[in-house]
Amino acid sequence: MDEGQLKKILNDAPVPPVDENAQKIAVNLALAEFAAAQADERNNISQGSSLWGRLTGRSHMKRRDPMKKKIVYGGMATAMVAVLAVGVTFQQGLMGTTSMTPQASINQMQFIEFDRSQTAGASARVESDQLAAAMHGRASEQQVIASVDEKPLERWRKIQDAPRQAANEASAPQRADVPDARLALPESVPVQEMEMADAAMNRAAPVAPAMKMAMTEEKRKAEGVVGSYTAPYVVQPEPMPQDLHKDVGRDKFEDFEENPIKLVQQEPVSTFSIDVDTSSYAFLRKQINAGVLPQKDAVRVEEMINYFDYDYALPDDKAQPFKPSVTVLDSPWHEGRKLVHIGIKGYDIPKTESPRSNLVFLLDTSGSMNEPDKLPLLISSLKLLLDSLKPDDTVAIVTYAGSAGTVLEPTKAAEKAKIIAALENLNAGGSTAGAEGIRQAYTLAEAGFDKEAVNRVILATDGDFNVGITNPEELQDFVERKRESGIFLSVFGFGQGNYNDQMMQALAQNGNGVAAYIDTLNEARKVLVEESSSTLFPIAKDVKIQVEFNPTTVAEYRLVGYETRKLNREDFNNDKVDAGDIGAGHTVTAIYEITPVGGPLAVDGSRYAAKSEASVKPESGEYGFLKLRYKLPDQDTSKLIETPIIAQDTAQTYCGPAQDCEPSAPYASDDVRFSIAVASFGQMLKGSKYTGKMSYDDMIAMAQDAKASDEFGYRAEFINLVRLAKTAAALPANRP
Amino acid sequence: MSAECDSELVKKATGGDARAFEALVNRHYATMFKMAFKWCGNRADAEDITQNACIKLARALKTYEHKAAFTTWLYRLVINTAIDMKRHEKRHDHAQAEMDEMQGSDSPEASLYAKEILKEIGRLPEKEKTAILLVFGEGMNHAEAAYVMEVKESTVSWYIHEARKKLDQFNSHQNKERHHG
Numbered sequence: 007m008d009e010g011q012l013k014k015i016l017n018d019a020p021v022p023p024v025d026e027n028a029q030k031i032a033v034n035l036a037l038a039e040f041a042a043a044q045a046d047e048r049n050n051i052s053q054g055s056s057l058w059g060r061l062t063g064r065s066h067m068k069r070r071d072p073m074k075k076k077i078v079y080g081g082m083a084t085a086m087v088a089v090l091a092v093g094v095t096f097q098q099g100l101m102g103t104t105s106m107t108p109q110a111s112i113n114q115m116q117f118i119e120f121d122r123s124q125t126a127g128a129s130a131r132v133e134s135d136q137l138a139a140a141m142h143g144r145a146s147e148q149q150v151i152a153s154v155d156e157k158p159l160e161r162w163r164k165i166q167d168a169p170r171q172a173a174n175e176a177s178a179p180q181r182a183d184v185p186d187a188r189l190a191l192p193e194s195v196p197v198q199e200m201e202m203a204d205a206a207m208n209r210a211a212p213v214a215p216a217m218k219m220a221m222t223e224e225k226r227k228a229e230g231v232v233g234s235y236t237a238p239y240v241v242q243p244e245p246m247p248q249d250l251h252k253d254v255g256r257d258k259f260e261d262f263e264e265n266p267i268k269l270v271q272q273e274p275v276s277t278f279s280i281d282v283d284t285s286s287y288a289f290l291r292k293q294i295n296a297g298v299l300p301q302k303d304a305v306r307v308e309e310m311i312n313y314f315d316y317d318y319a320l321p322d323d324k325a326q327p328f329k330p331s332v333t334v335l336d337s338p339w340h341e342g343r344k345l346v347h348i349g350i351k352g353y354d355i356p357k358t359e360s361p362r363s364n365l366v367f368l369l370d371t372s373g374s375m376n377e378p379d380k381l382p383l384l385i386s387s388l389k390l391l392l393d394s395l396k397p398d399d400t401v402a403i404v405t406y407a408g409s410a411g412t413v414l415e416p417t418k419a420a421e422k423a424k425i426i427a428a429l430e431n432l433n434a435g436g437s438t439a440g441a442e443g444i445r446q447a448y449t450l451a452e453a454g455f456d457k458e459a460v461n462r463v464i465l466a467t468d469g470d471f472n473v474g475i476t477n478p479e480e481l482q483d484f485v486e487r488k489r490e491s492g493i494f495l496s497v498f499g500f501g502q503g504n505y506n507d508q509m510m511q512a513l514a515q516n517g518n519g520v521a522a523y524i525d526t527l528n529e530a531r532k533v534l535v536e537e538s539s540s541t542l543f544p545i546a547k548d549v550k551i552q553v554e555f556n557p558t559t560v561a562e563y564r565l566v567g568y569e570t571r572k573l574n575r576e577d578f579n580n581d582k583v584d585a586g587d588i589g590a591g592h593t594v595t596a597i598y599e600i601t602p603v604g605g606p607l608a609v610d611g612s613r614y615a616a617k618s619e620a621s622v623k624p625e626s627g628e629y630g631f632l633k634l635r636y637k638l639p640d641q642d643t644s645k646l647i648e649t650p651i652i653a654q655d656t657a658q659t660y661c662g663p664a665q666d667c668e669p670s671a672p673y674a675s676d677d678v679r680f681s682i683a684v685a686s687f688g689q690m691l692k693g694s695k696y697t698g699k700m701s702y703d704d705m706i707a708m709a710q711d712a713k714a715s716d717e718f719g720y721r722a723e724f725i726n727l728v729r730l731a732k733t734a735a736a737l738p739a740n741r742p
Numbered sequence: 743m744s745a746e747c748d749s750e751l752v753k754k755a756t757g758g759d760a761r762a763f764e765a766l767v768n769r770h771y772a773t774m775f776k777m778a779f780k781w782c783g784n785r786a787d788a789e790d791i792t793q794n795a796c797i798k799l800a801r802a803l804k805t806y807e808h809k810a811a812f813t814t815w816l817y818r819l820v821i822n823t824a825i826d827m828k829r830h831e832k833r834h835d836h837a838q839a840e841m842d843e844m845q846g847s848d849s850p851e852a853s854l855y856a857k858e859i860l861k862e863i864g865r866l867p868e869k870e871k872t873a874i875l876l877v878f879g880e881g882m883n884h885a886e887a888a889y890v891m892e893v894k895e896s897t898v899s900w901y902i903h904e905a906r907k908k909l910d911q912f913n914s915h916q917n918k919e920r921h922h923g
């Protein structure tokens with residue numbers, strides 16, 4: 007071979023265009039490292055804290071060996087997979103390709119990460135054509151094999167049709183932007199098809215309560231301990247249960263329903279606790295990026311909204327830590343309805359005035375953490391956090407696996423090298439005695455309690471507590487008692503597949519804490535560096551919101567999100583009742599959709615109730631009255647902020663290019679409109695009962711229009727996510 | 743994008759100017775990504791390599807001695823990053839080693855032959871692959887490649903020689919198969 011030929015081949019090898027978001031992330035991380043390097047230089051610390059070698063956990067997940075995929079017994083859906091596996095293996099035998107074992111189960115499906123943007127139009131088309139052809143060719147054979155039972159056959163056809171449709175769609179030339187890389191994975195066709203069928207099944211089956219662990223505890227443990235556990239090849243379908251249910255991974259979420267529409271006549275007062283957690287958004291981002299729509303219980307709309315930072319008005323003086331900004335505008339979901347948008351921004355403590363921190367890291371080093379996106383990412387994340395600490399802050403480390411142990415006694419942050427050495431010595435192994443660890447961490451935090459400082463336990467785990475107290479309620483009781491001691495709790499979630507969100511939420515909500523989910527190093531940077539002051543320094547605790555609607559002006563209302571944060575009406579004034587905390591600079595957004603009197607009602611009026619044609623009261627100029635209660639971090643009695651909600655549009659919603667809008671009020675701020683776009687997306691993911699005819703495209707347009715400066719690219723990332731979800735949702739036509 | 747501008751930015755950045763550093767990273771991200779992609783052959787890995795190289799750059803920048811062009815020096819960084827990452831991964835998961843071969847391009851336009859050659863290049867020992875990519879892919883002379891790889895010029899020549907021998911073997915093997923088959 008001559009030189010010229012070789013040069014030509016190398017030069018012709020096409021390189022895909024740069025992904026803007028990937029660049030933004032890389033630049034952000036590089037800048038964080040740059041800042042850390044500068045700080046180290048000032049403090050004369052050589053190396054050691056480098057981000058280098060820290061993993062994003064991204065590519066590693068993708069490259070998971072297909073041989074390692076496990077089948078989990080459980081439910082109809084899995085049984086279907088087993089049937090499928092028989093068919094495909096048979097087929098493979100014929101073709102003489104034995105290199106791939108298509109044992110993709112629904113659970114494992116989520117681990118395969120597809121690179122969304124990798125798919126250049128051309129290759130997507132070619133490969134999906136092949137795929138479609140292969141599917142058509144093999145359909146008859148598979149149907150024969152799959153006809154074990156009447157019902158599964160029906161289902162199977164449905165499932166099979168969906169991906170074929172999608173594949174055809176993807177091959178149409180105008181769909182060059184198909185971000186679903188499943189179509190372009192350079193793997194054998196049977197495997198692709200398996201995955202598509204899986205994905206289809208994932209969405210086709212209704213999200214049944216069965217997702218709450220169809221597996222036995224033992225089995226969960228067995229699998230949780232070692233990542234490479236390989237289940238025996240499954241060929242027999244399990245006996246089919248009566249109702250169709252499925253096992254969606256082993257990620258545990260509390261299940262809850264969306265808030266229904268309420269009649270002002272019957273229930274004029276709405277009360278809830280604020281929630282500044284962001285874990286739901288980070289978790290579902292991870293899922294959607296993997297080409298899977300998240301399970302509905304994983305979607306908490308308020309956490310999605312509050313993931314983003316908004317520029318709401320700041321309080322005028324410091325005595326009051328925040329002030330609510332209320333915007334009334336037309337609802338984009340239903341004509342004739344209004345949105346009441348309540349935004350709260352806490353004041354930010356300047357770095358120089360921030361209190362000292364007394365931190366206890368409570369780290370899960372059990373076997374289940376032994377994955378690139380868990381312990382290694384956790385260690386990297388904490389190194390990032392170290393950079394944002396002040397020299398006289400103290401740090402202690404407690405780990406728990408089979409047993410709990412103190413790895414590092416309280417140490418000044420100035421001794422960074424020592425802390426880092428302790429972090430780097432961590433290894434994952436053993437089962438998880440979470441409760442014991444929590445106890446020890448609180449003991450340590452109490453021992454080093456500093457009245458002037460913020461005392462905080464930082465728990466990092468995948469939530470899979472399986473030794474000692476494993477009942478969320480008991481643990482909850484424990485942290486609830488500890489709350490009295492003035493120690494705050496932060497919960498950082500890691501990993502997927504075994505993620506116990508319910509446990510995290512229970513702990514964070516009851517222990518004066520916040521929960522965040524960390525899926526990448528960039529997310530760690532956001533939570534621990536960029537937002538370190540809101541993560542570390544509370545400015546108010548037990549913040550509750552109560553809105554009383556005016557029955558003469560408002561007929562119906564519905565609160566978007568906050569389902570898991572509902573409070574009773576009487577809880578509002580009871581200072582003993584716990585509620586959410588706000589950190590320095592945090593923003594909280596709540597959105598109500600209301601139907602003004604005379605608007606299009608969702609609920610029929612009562613025929614027999616006394617008509618309340620009361621005389622027009624002076625308050626008729628108000629939609630309602632907003633009350634906010636909060637306690638300063640070191641106080642036990644609450645303070646009250648009140649403001650009326652004026653029955654008049656204060657801003658105008660986004661209007662698309664097709665609509666003809668008369669500017670009746672000033673345009674709503676980018677922040678308000680963006681948060682509404684996020685709310686729309688969240689509700690869509692939850693089943694879109696209330697989003698009317700709004701489509702994914704409307705959301706994209708709305709968010710795009712309200713993107714503003716978007717310094718770190720989070721909003722751009724959101725838009726990308728909606729696009730991905732749109733494609734994922736388009737796969738099976740039947741949304742449950 | 744003149745060399746002078748680069749070195750000015752580097753000087754500012756090493757002096758602690760975060761803006762200059764940001765500009766530098768933004769300017770060279772695409773170049774680094776391209777290098778990384780050629781080295782590993784797929785987007786996800788290339789992005790990871792580039793990301794890590796960018797992070798590494800934050801501390802490594804002060805070791806740049808302005809002897810070679812900045813981009814040449816960047817090559818060294820990216821390739822070392824790629825090699826380190828691969829080793830790191832291997833330690834963690836042996837099963838992955840097989841999947842690390844260069845996948846060439848996914849493009850259907852590239853001829854089958856070119857694809858096979860790219861694959862073969864991907865299978866070469868690390869150093870030989872690097873030498874081939876630098877000399878034939880980037881058009882560097884052996885001295886420049888030697889700088890990037892931190893070896894002697896004669897060593898680069900040796901790597902190239904070895905690599906070509908292997909590729910020629912593969913080639914003639916292929917030809918034979920074609921004739922017999």
